[in-house]
Amino acid sequence: MDFDETRPRPIPGPPPSGSVTDPVIDDEAINDAVAGLNGLDALPVADHVERYDTVHVALTAALAGIDKV
Numbered sequence: 001m002d003f004d005e006t007r008p009r010p011i012p013g014p015p016p017s018g019s020v021t022d023p024v025i026d027d028e029a030i031n032d033a034v035a036g037l038n039g040l041d042a043l044p045v046a047d048h049v050e051r052y053d054t055v056h057v058a059l060t061a062a063l064a065g066i067d068k069v
Contacts, residue, residue: 029058029061029062030058030059030062032058033054033055033057033058033059034055034058036051036054036055037051037052037055
């Protein structure tokens, strides 16, 4: 195998601007889920789990969308 020094070599780093489309992230769903944490201090601690789980699911879905770039 011969090495051709005239051939351009890849440059490490992020892809050039505009070469990859931005992932679609549902900011509204994330904001709604996080807004569900408002008033948490007025609820019994046992009810916190459901609220945190809702936020976790929304953030997990958003992160999964990023991976499909």
